[in-house]
Amino acid sequence: MLIYNDKQSTASEIKEALEGSDTEQKILAMQKAIVLLLSGEQLPQLFITIVRYVLPSEDHTVQKLLLLYLEAIEKTDSAGKVLPEMILICQNLRNNLQHPNEYIRGVTLRFLCRIREEEILEPLVPSILANLEHRHSYVRRNAVLAISALCKLPKGDLLVPDADELIERFLGQEQDVSAKRNALMLLTQHSQERAVKYLFEHLDQLAVWGDILQMAVLELIRIVCRTKPDAKGKYIKIILALLQSPSAAVTYECAVTLTSLSQAPTAVRAAANCYCQLLVAQSDNNVKLIVLDRLQELKDKHRDVMQEQLLDVLRALSSPNLDIRRKTLDITLDLLTPRNIDEVVMVLKKEIMRTQSADSERGPEYRQMLVAAIHSCAVKFPEVAASVVHLLMDFLGDPLVSSALDVVFFVREICETHPALRPSILERLADTFPSIRASRVVSCALWVLGEYSASREEVEAALGVITAGLGPLPLLQLESEDDADTAAAKDAPASLPSAASMGGSKRPAVLADGTYASQAAVVEMPLLSVSGPLPPNLRSLLLVGDFFLGGVVAASLTKLVLRLGSLGVPAASLHRASASAMLAIVAMLRLGESGALPTPLDDDSRDRMGACIQVLAAPEPDMVKVWLDDCRAAFSALTSDKQSREAAEAAAESAKSYAQPDDLIDFGHLVSNRKGGLSQLELEDQVTSDLARATGLAEAAESEARRLNRVLQLTGFSDPVYAEAYVTVHQYDIVMDVTVLNRTNETLQNLTLELATMGDLKLVERLQQYTLAPGASKVIRANIKVSSTETGVIFGNIVYEGSGYAERSVVVLADIHIDIMDYISPAVCADVTFRNMWAEFEWENKVAINTSITDVNAFLEHIITSTNMRCLTPPRALEGGCGYAAANLYARSVFGEDALVNVSVEDTGGGRLAGYIRIRSKTQGIALSLGDKITLKQKG
Known part of the structure; x- marks a missing residue:
C-alpha cells in the first residue's frame, strides 16, 4: 500500500481515540495506526488496547481495518517464534469464521491467505474447511483461496492432508463460476492429474463455461504442456476450440498460449487470425496497441504466415488514432511481397483519397504517413510506381509542408529510376506547379523540371511554367513622381493591385535620364484577401525575401536554355529564350538589391545568379557539360547508392527467413503412417518441437554467456556477506537479481537489502528480511521503474544481525550505473x-x-x-x-x-x-x- 500521510499521529493520540465509543473515531485511529506500521514504526503498546476495544466491535469497516492491522504487525519474536498474545487473535479469527454474516467470514478467509505462521493457522483449519459448505458463494470461493494458501506453506500437507480430494469433490458439486475457478487453480498448482481429469470429464461443457473458468483452463494447459511437452497436441485442440469463445480476454489468452506452446504454422495462423479479429472488434485503443505488438512479434518469427494475414491487419487503419495507424503501416511495410503489393497499394490509395474528404484535425499527418508508405512501396516494387505517382502528385500543394516534400522527393526519385514515366510526370507537374506554395517543394519541383525536360516541347513548357510563376516583369516597379498612379495603373496587370494602394515601401531613385522617381517593392502581395485571385507562386515567395529560391529559379532557367541549345533549335528562338531568362534573373537581382524587402539578398544567391547570367551570355562547352551532365550524374550516383544500401538491408533482413541447405525436410505422409495417423496440427507441432530441441541448447548457451557478461560485483571477497547482481533492463522496468552469500560461520538474521536511487529511477517495493545460515545463499529480486532516458545510479547497503552482535552490521554496496545505451x-x-x-x-x-x-x-x-x-x-x-x-x-x-x-x-x-x-x-x-x-x- 502506498499512502500519503503528511502529518503522523502519536501512539497516545491513537490509543485515546480507540478507547472511545465513537465508531468514526475508531476508524480514523485504525487507519493512522496502519499507516504508521507500514512506515516502519512498531506500536506494541497499542496491541492490548486494540484487543480490548476493537475486537468486540460489530462494525464491518472496523473489522476490515482490524484485519489489515493484524496483517501489518510483527507476529513473531527475534527467534522466529509466534508471540504469545497471538492466541487472543486466534480466538477472534475462529469466531469470525463462524460469524452469521457472510461478509465477515469472507474477509477473514481472505486475511488468512496472507498469514504464513502455521501456529496461528493450525487451530483454524476445521473452521476453514467448514466454510466450503456455506450457503453463500462469496464465502465458499474465499474458503478455497484460504485452503490454497495453506497448501503453499512448508507444512501444508500436514495441515490439510486431503486437500486434493476435498477440492476435487467440491469442484464436482459447485455451481458458482468464481468458486470453481479458484478450485481448478488450486488443483492446477497442487494436483495436476486431478485437474486434467476434471477437464477431460467435462470437456463437452467447456464452451459454456464462464470466461474466468476458461482462463483457468488455459493456465492449466500452459503448466501441463511445460512438464509434458509430448502431450501438446490434444491440448492445442482444446485451445483452438476456446478461440471461438465470445470473451475477448479468453480469445486473446488463447492466441498467446498457442504461440507460446507451438510454432506450427497452423497454430500461428490461428493466433494471427484471432489477433486480427480483436484488432477490428475492440474499440479500446490500448487493446489495439497491445494486439499490434503481438502481431509485430509474430511478424519477426513467422513472416510467411503473417503475409497471408496482411490485408486483415490493414483493417486497423480505420481507427482514428495515429499511433495505431503508424504501427499498422510499419507492420505492413515489412510484409510486402510481389503477391500482395497490388492489394496493399490499392488499400493505401483508398485511404489517401479518404483523407481528402475527412474532417479529421490530424488528417494531414495521416496523409503524410500514407504518402511515406506508398513511397516505400514504390521503391521496393518499382512496377507499382506508375499507378501511384500521378495520384500522389495531387498533394504537391498540400498545406502540410512535410507531406508535400515527401511527394516531391518521391516524384524526383521516380523520374530518375523510371525514364519511361518522365513525360507524363513532367506534364502533370507543369499542371500542378501553380498550386504549390511551399518554398522547399517549389525548389525541388523546379529542379525536376530543369533536369528531366528533354524534348523541345517539354523545355518550352517548363519555361512557360516558370515565366507564369514569376508574373510580369519587372518585380520591382518604378514610378515617376508626375504620373505615379497612372503608370502603376497602366503597367500593373488587372489582377495585381498597385504598390501605392498596397502601401509598399518607397524611396527616391535616379532614372537613366536624370529624373527622380520612387521605387516600391510589393511586399504585401502574398497577403491578398482570400476572395481575390492569388498571385503567382514564385512571385509571392520572392517578394517576401526568399532569394535561395531565386537562385534555384535562375539555375533552372539556365539548364532549360542550355538544353534548348543542345536540341538544335533556331538561333532566333534560342536567343529569345536566353534573353528572357537573363531578364528574369536580372529582375530578381534588382529586387534583392533594392533594399525594400525585409530580407536582403545574400551573397551566395547573388553569386549564383551572376554565374547563371555569365553562362547564358557566353556558354562554353565545358561549362555546358557541367550544367547538363555532371549534375544529373551526381544525383544518379546518390540514388543508386541509396538503393543499394536499402537492398542490402532488405536482403540481410529477409535472409533470416530463408531455408538453410541442412534444414529438416518433413514428409507428413510418412510420419502419419508411422505414428498411426496424426492430425496435421500435431504433425506440424511435432516437427517444430524437434527443431526447437535440436537448436535450443545452442541458444541457451549463448543466453547464459550473455548473462555472465552482465554480472556486477557489489561487495569485496573479504566482506562477511558477498553480493553480486545481474541487471536486466526491459523498457520501463529494471529487474535486479542480487545473489547474497553468507561467508561467515554464524547465522545472519533479519538480512535485508536497502537500495536507493538517483535520477528518474524509483523502487517499486520494500524488500523483505531473510535469515541466512552459514554458507547459505539467497537471490533477492528488486524491481525498479524507469520514467525517462537518463543515466541513473543505484546504490545501497546490506544490513543484517549476527548472533554475537548487539547492533546491526552494514556492508556498503558498489554503485550500479544504468547506462543510457x-x-x-x-x-x-x-x-x-x-x-x-x-x-x-x-x-x-x-x-x-x-x-x-x-x-x-x-x-x-x-x-x-x-x-x-x-x-x-x-x-x-x-x-x-x-x-x-x-x-x-x-x-x-x-x-x-x-x-x-x-x-x-x-x-x-x-x-x-x-x-x-x-x-x-x-x-x-x-x-x-x-x-x-x-x-x-x-x-x-
Whole structure:
C-alpha cells in the first residue's frame, strides 16, 4: 500500500481515540495506526488496547481495518517464534469464521491467505474447511483461496492432508463460476492429474463455461504442456476450440498460449487470425496497441504466415488514432511481397483519397504517413510506381509542408529510376506547379523540371511554367513622381493591385535620364484577401525575401536554355529564350538589391545568379557539360547508392527467413503412417518441437554467456556477506537479481537489502528480511521503474544481525550505473523530419571534440559505435579526402524520445581533429546523458 500521510499521529493520540465509543473515531485511529506500521514504526503498546476495544466491535469497516492491522504487525519474536498474545487473535479469527454474516467470514478467509505462521493457522483449519459448505458463494470461493494458501506453506500437507480430494469433490458439486475457478487453480498448482481429469470429464461443457473458468483452463494447459511437452497436441485442440469463445480476454489468452506452446504454422495462423479479429472488434485503443505488438512479434518469427494475414491487419487503419495507424503501416511495410503489393497499394490509395474528404484535425499527418508508405512501396516494387505517382502528385500543394516534400522527393526519385514515366510526370507537374506554395517543394519541383525536360516541347513548357510563376516583369516597379498612379495603373496587370494602394515601401531613385522617381517593392502581395485571385507562386515567395529560391529559379532557367541549345533549335528562338531568362534573373537581382524587402539578398544567391547570367551570355562547352551532365550524374550516383544500401538491408533482413541447405525436410505422409495417423496440427507441432530441441541448447548457451557478461560485483571477497547482481533492463522496468552469500560461520538474521536511487529511477517495493545460515545463499529480486532516458545510479547497503552482535552490521554496496545505451536503439527518419525536429527541440548539448584519433572518418565511425546511433548521412556524401566531415545521427529510446546528433569534425593538420558534436532532444536528460557518454568515449 502506498499512502500519503503528511502529518503522523502519536501512539497516545491513537490509543485515546480507540478507547472511545465513537465508531468514526475508531476508524480514523485504525487507519493512522496502519499507516504508521507500514512506515516502519512498531506500536506494541497499542496491541492490548486494540484487543480490548476493537475486537468486540460489530462494525464491518472496523473489522476490515482490524484485519489489515493484524496483517501489518510483527507476529513473531527475534527467534522466529509466534508471540504469545497471538492466541487472543486466534480466538477472534475462529469466531469470525463462524460469524452469521457472510461478509465477515469472507474477509477473514481472505486475511488468512496472507498469514504464513502455521501456529496461528493450525487451530483454524476445521473452521476453514467448514466454510466450503456455506450457503453463500462469496464465502465458499474465499474458503478455497484460504485452503490454497495453506497448501503453499512448508507444512501444508500436514495441515490439510486431503486437500486434493476435498477440492476435487467440491469442484464436482459447485455451481458458482468464481468458486470453481479458484478450485481448478488450486488443483492446477497442487494436483495436476486431478485437474486434467476434471477437464477431460467435462470437456463437452467447456464452451459454456464462464470466461474466468476458461482462463483457468488455459493456465492449466500452459503448466501441463511445460512438464509434458509430448502431450501438446490434444491440448492445442482444446485451445483452438476456446478461440471461438465470445470473451475477448479468453480469445486473446488463447492466441498467446498457442504461440507460446507451438510454432506450427497452423497454430500461428490461428493466433494471427484471432489477433486480427480483436484488432477490428475492440474499440479500446490500448487493446489495439497491445494486439499490434503481438502481431509485430509474430511478424519477426513467422513472416510467411503473417503475409497471408496482411490485408486483415490493414483493417486497423480505420481507427482514428495515429499511433495505431503508424504501427499498422510499419507492420505492413515489412510484409510486402510481389503477391500482395497490388492489394496493399490499392488499400493505401483508398485511404489517401479518404483523407481528402475527412474532417479529421490530424488528417494531414495521416496523409503524410500514407504518402511515406506508398513511397516505400514504390521503391521496393518499382512496377507499382506508375499507378501511384500521378495520384500522389495531387498533394504537391498540400498545406502540410512535410507531406508535400515527401511527394516531391518521391516524384524526383521516380523520374530518375523510371525514364519511361518522365513525360507524363513532367506534364502533370507543369499542371500542378501553380498550386504549390511551399518554398522547399517549389525548389525541388523546379529542379525536376530543369533536369528531366528533354524534348523541345517539354523545355518550352517548363519555361512557360516558370515565366507564369514569376508574373510580369519587372518585380520591382518604378514610378515617376508626375504620373505615379497612372503608370502603376497602366503597367500593373488587372489582377495585381498597385504598390501605392498596397502601401509598399518607397524611396527616391535616379532614372537613366536624370529624373527622380520612387521605387516600391510589393511586399504585401502574398497577403491578398482570400476572395481575390492569388498571385503567382514564385512571385509571392520572392517578394517576401526568399532569394535561395531565386537562385534555384535562375539555375533552372539556365539548364532549360542550355538544353534548348543542345536540341538544335533556331538561333532566333534560342536567343529569345536566353534573353528572357537573363531578364528574369536580372529582375530578381534588382529586387534583392533594392533594399525594400525585409530580407536582403545574400551573397551566395547573388553569386549564383551572376554565374547563371555569365553562362547564358557566353556558354562554353565545358561549362555546358557541367550544367547538363555532371549534375544529373551526381544525383544518379546518390540514388543508386541509396538503393543499394536499402537492398542490402532488405536482403540481410529477409535472409533470416530463408531455408538453410541442412534444414529438416518433413514428409507428413510418412510420419502419419508411422505414428498411426496424426492430425496435421500435431504433425506440424511435432516437427517444430524437434527443431526447437535440436537448436535450443545452442541458444541457451549463448543466453547464459550473455548473462555472465552482465554480472556486477557489489561487495569485496573479504566482506562477511558477498553480493553480486545481474541487471536486466526491459523498457520501463529494471529487474535486479542480487545473489547474497553468507561467508561467515554464524547465522545472519533479519538480512535485508536497502537500495536507493538517483535520477528518474524509483523502487517499486520494500524488500523483505531473510535469515541466512552459514554458507547459505539467497537471490533477492528488486524491481525498479524507469520514467525517462537518463543515466541513473543505484546504490545501497546490506544490513543484517549476527548472533554475537548487539547492533546491526552494514556492508556498503558498489554503485550500479544504468547506462543510457540500454535504452536507445538506432532508428531511421526522413531528412525533412530530422530538420523539423532539430528546429523544434529546445535542449542542446554542445561537446567540443578532444580525441587522439587522427582520421576524420575513423572518428565519425567511433562516435556512431559508441552512441549506438544510426548515421542518416549517406556514405557517398562522406567520401573524399577533404579533411572535413559533417553527419547527422539519429536514435530513439524505448520511451519514444528522439535523440539527434550532428557531428562536424575537421582535420586541422598535425594529427589533430577539431570541431563540435551537437546533441538535441526534447528532454534535458537524454541530451546530458548522451553528452556525458560522448565525452567519455570520444578519446577512443
